[in-house]
Amino acid sequence: MAAHPLRLPAPEAVFSDLLTDSRRQANPETTLFFAIPGERNDGRSFIPELYEKGFRNFVVQYGHGNRLRPNDIPKANVLEVINVVQALQALAEYHRRQFRIPVIAITGSNGKTIVKEWLSELLSPDFSVVKSPQSYNSQIGVPLSVWQMSRRNNIAVFEAGISKPGEMMRLEAIIKPDVGIITNIGTAHDEGFLSREKKTAEKLMLFQNAEYLFYREDGGNDVGRLIEKLKFKGPKLQPWHARQEGADNQGRPRVRLLTEGSAASYILPFADAAGTENILHAIAVAQHFGLKPVDIQRRILMLRNVAMRLAFRKGINNCYIIDDSYNNDLGGLLTALEAMHQKNRSVKEGMTLILSDMYESGGNRDELYKQIARIVRAQGISRFIGIGPGLSRHTVDFGAGSSFYPDTEAFLTDFPNLTFRNELILVKGARVFGFERIASALQEKVHGTRLEIDLNAVAHNLKTYRSLLRPQTRIMVMVKAFAYGSGSYEIANLLQFRRVDYLAVAYADEGVELRRQGITLPIMVMNPAAEAFHQLIQNKLEPDLYNPGIMQAFADYLLALPELNRPKPKIHLEFDTGMHRLGFRSHELELLIDLLKKYADLWEPVSVFSHLAGADEPEHDAFSHAQIEDFYTSAPFLEMALGKPLIKHILNSAGISRFTYAQGDMVRLGIGLYGIEPNPEMEGLLQPVGSLKTTISQIIHIKAGESVGYGRKGKAKKDSAIATIAIGYADGFSRRMSNGKGRVLVNNQTAPVIGTVCMDMTMIDITGIPASEGDEVTVFGAGLPISEMAKSLGTIPYEVLTAISERVKRVFFQE
Numbered sequence: 001m002a003a004h005p006l007r008l009p010a011p012e013a014v015f016s017d018l019l020t021d022s023r024r025q026a027n028p029e030t031t032l033f034f035a036i037p038g039e040r041n042d043g044r045s046f047i048p049e050l051y052e053k054g055f056r057n058f059v060v061q062y063g064h065g066n067r068l069r070p071n072d073i074p075k076a077n078v079l080e081v082i083n084v085v086q087a088l089q090a091l092a093e094y095h096r097r098q099f100r101i102p103v104i105a106i107t108g109s110n111g112k113t114i115v116k117e118w119l120s121e122l123l124s125p126d127f128s129v130v131k132s133p134q135s136y137n138s139q140i141g142v143p144l145s146v147w148q149m150s151r152r153n154n155i156a157v158f159e160a161g162i163s164k165p166g167e168m169m170r171l172e173a174i175i176k177p178d179v180g181i182i183t184n185i186g187t188a189h190d191e192g193f194l195s196r197e198k199k200t201a202e203k204l205m206l207f208q209n210a211e212y213l214f215y216r217e218d219g220g221n222d223v224g225r226l227i228e229k230l231k232f233k234g235p236k237l238q239p240w241h242a243r244q245e246g247a248d249n250q251g252r253p254r255v256r257l258l259t260e261g262s263a264a265s266y267i268l269p270f271a272d273a274a275g276t277e278n279i280l281h282a283i284a285v286a287q288h289f290g291l292k293p294v295d296i297q298r299r300i301l302m303l304r305n306v307a308m309r310l311a312f313r314k315g316i317n318n319c320y321i322i323d324d325s326y327n328n329d330l331g332g333l334l335t336a337l338e339a340m341h342q343k344n345r346s347v348k349e350g351m352t353l354i355l356s357d358m359y360e361s362g363g364n365r366d367e368l369y370k371q372i373a374r375i376v377r378a379q380g381i382s383r384f385i386g387i388g389p390g391l392s393r394h395t396v397d398f399g400a401g402s403s404f405y406p407d408t409e410a411f412l413t414d415f416p417n418l419t420f421r422n423e424l425i426l427v428k429g430a431r432v433f434g435f436e437r438i439a440s441a442l443q444e445k446v447h448g449t450r451l452e453i454d455l456n457a458v459a460h461n462l463k464t465y466r467s468l469l470r471p472q473t474r475i476m477v478m479v480k481a482f483a484y485g486s487g488s489y490e491i492a493n494l495l496q497f498r499r500v501d502y503l504a505v506a507y508a509d510e511g512v513e514l515r516r517q518g519i520t521l522p523i524m525v526m527n528p529a530a531e532a533f534h535q536l537i538q539n540k541l542e543p544d545l546y547n548p549g550i551m552q553a554f555a556d557y558l559l560a561l562p563e564l565n566r567p568k569p570k571i572h573l574e575f576d577t578g579m580h581r582l583g584f585r586s587h588e589l590e591l592l593i594d595l596l597k598k599y600a601d602l603w604e605p606v607s608v609f610s611h612l613a614g615a616d617e618p619e620h621d622a623f624s625h626a627q628i629e630d631f632y633t634s635a636p637f638l639e640m641a642l643g644k645p646l647i648k649h650i651l652n653s654a655g656i657s658r659f660t661y662a663q664g665d666m667v668r669l670g671i672g673l674y675g676i677e678p679n680p681e682m683e684g685l686l687q688p689v690g691s692l693k694t695t696i697s698q699i700i701h702i703k704a705g706e707s708v709g710y711g712r713k714g715k716a717k718k719d720s721a722i723a724t725i726a727i728g729y730a731d732g733f734s735r736r737m738s739n740g741k742g743r744v745l746v747n748n749q750t751a752p753v754i755g756t757v758c759m760d761m762t763m764i765d766i767t768g769i770p771a772s773e774g775d776e777v778t779v780f781g782a783g784l785p786i787s788e789m790a791k792s793l794g795t796i797p798y799e800v801l802t803a804i805s806e807r808v809k810r811v812f813f814q815e
């Protein structure tokens with residue numbers, strides 16, 4: 001790849017880290033930044049900011065670099081290339097060629113990341129594994145993953161994903177795998193390919209030079225058949241299949257795995273189909289690398305079904321906990337630290353790391369701990385707690401602000417003497433240390449009912465909607481009502497990181513709370529009350545002025561303020577085109593224009609919008625089209641009168657997917673972000689975000705004819721098992737769910753409510769369902785969609801979500 005040094009004031013510069021995303025934490029002195037041009041975010045535009053932070057080495061695209069003024073970045077080395085992404089790939093390709101260790105590559109439509117995580121976990125006691133961080137499997141993610149290979153490693157596990165033809169060739173050249181796994185071929189990214197076969201053929205290119213290819217022969221997916229049909233030659237094919245052989249005494253499935261030339265039985269830690277398939281992929285390959293079935297068996301029972309998730313929870317004394325008390329290796333530590341920085345972006349809390357010894361094999365331990373000490377310093381960790389004899393030998397390397405304990409017990413004994421306050425705490429330990437006890441000591445104590453929020457799903461849904469829109473269309477996200485019950489701050493923080501353009505709340509208080517927690521995105525307030533005007537100004541919140549009355553009131557308020565040298569407040573204008581909730585009516589258009597002219601000096605109008613009344617229901621489509629037309633006809637009159645363009649927006653979630661043509665300059669995404677869309681076409685594209693879970697407090701057995709609960713409303717028709725669960729109408733589990741109306745999931749089986757729902761508890765009939773006290777119960781979530789609960793209540797998911805009371809703890813998950 002030809003690189004033209006545009007400017008090279010410091011040609012002796014060396015770098016060891018690559019960066020493509022300016023938001024990520026990196027050491028300026030050792031990093032080479034690749035300014036990737038993009039429609040929305042142009043990497044080049046972050047160079048001045050990075051230069052300011054001390055970064056000195058940049059790769060820019062031909063034709064882009066000359067727009068950087070040399071005086072702005074006098075000491076920077078700038079390399080100009082024809083294509084930045086390809087330059088990054090070429091560098092990774094070169095790096096890969098320096099290693100002779102076995103490289104395993106995983107592709108397929110689903111399960112890549114989890115198979116990679118599990119396989120690495122199975123291998124790591126015997127090998128020093130390097131693996132892709134998180135789900136780095138794209139044209140940019142793969143080179144960054146491969147770049148992590150170092151002399152310390154003796155095996156590599158990378159994942160590769162593609163969305164268009166032609167991409168796999170390039171990934172193949174970078175990864176050059178020896179062993180392949182193809183997980184399955186589903187419908188994801190089907191739109192990019194002519195047929196399922198073409199897509200499979202493209203995926204298989206990854207393995208054209210590999211020695212072995214593992215895949216599942218039987219089962220619901222077509223991989224085996226497609227491979228046969230395509231007559232794929234190259235690697236030795238290693239199909240496996242599995243037979244269920246009953247269960248052990250704890251009800252865990254026993255499965256016999258048959259591979260080329262071997263057969264072994266395993267007890268699996270979970271029973272769901274996807275989890276089973278994923279673990280069997282990992283086992284088949286672990287066997288191939290010589291692991292003994294007894295060792296594999298021991299290790300798989302310790303895997304969690306959500307292995308790569310970091311749980312993010314509210315802790316004691318205003319702390320936040322990132323709980324990664326499950327695996328501990330250098331790569332995992334870096335990933336977790338990165339997640340920590342992402343969280344800490346807006347709230348500047350103290351950062352604490354509680355870390356155990358590492359049991360990674362290979363390499364020099366002392367060198368490893370010294371390296372960790374350097375990382376801890378570079379990452380701005382203010383408090384370090386090392387647990388284990390290994391770390392304890394390195395107290396000098398960690399220096400001030402650190403403390404050490406020989407084991408977890410010693411730490412827990414000392415715990416009452418320690419204070420944790422306003423800290424963001426990363427708890428990361430190898431499994432043997434049992435760090436979940438530390439995480440639970442730090443966690444805020446609330447009753448066991450919780451709403452689990454999958455932040456990855458939020459990001460996925462945002463991306464899905466973005467893909468429907470033109471790149472230049474802005475996105476405003478509605479985070480009103482505690483972000484539809486999902487937790488305003490955490491959602492807003494994620495959206496800020498993902499660079500949405502605007503947030504909107506219903507009332508000023510909601511906006512104030514977001515500002516207090518450090519959210520800096522512009523925020524529109526839909527229903528600003530006159531009493532809250534001072535809050536708007538103080539917190540840079542932008543009101544929607546929706547009728548002449550509120551507009552006049554805001555003008556009067558501003559006129560009465562002392563003359564100060566402050567920026568003009570930004571305002572938004574709303575038209576009522578048929579919703580009849582808020583907004584200027586069409587006969588008020590002239591009055592509105594008069595007011596805007598009269599008060600032109602007071603404020604800065606930035607947007608004009610309207611709201612669709614029936615965007616989600618085809619029966620109202622004619623009405624919706626009329627609203628859209630009315631809006632786009634009236635808005636230009638305002639722009640003419642003001643002599644400047646306004647951001648025009650009318651689409652809500654259902655509008656985005658059903659009336660995409662009307663996206664204007666911005667859309668207002670709401671419920672769809674949370675994974676719920678009335679439009680059936682979107683159903684498969686979105687991921688559910690929230691799961692409401694509780695636990696069984698007690699199980700009793702009653703005789704036929706006995707009654708259950710208040711008013712003796714529940715009657716046992718036969719001898720029954722009754723479980724009391726820790727959720728009631730005060731939590732948002734409506735009393736209308738009483739007497740069989742509502743259903744919950746216990747160990748994947750439906751159990752109806754028996755009797756009336758109480759304030760804090762509910763009784764359910766679990767006759768015939770294997771369950772014990774303390775078991776988890778799903779109120780809605782995987783296997784029981786929130787839409788079903790809404791249906792049995794005769795309402796819509798919006799109401800179910802926002803009715804979940806604040807006392808229900810929100811738990812956030814993120815990769």
Ligand SMILES: *Cc1c(COP(=O)(O)O)cnc(C)c1O
Nearest residue numbers: 478611652653654668669670671
């Ligand atoms: C709530 C709201 C939205 C978002 O609606 P969804 O149906 O949740 O997508 C958009 N615009 C306005 C004015 C709203 O009040």
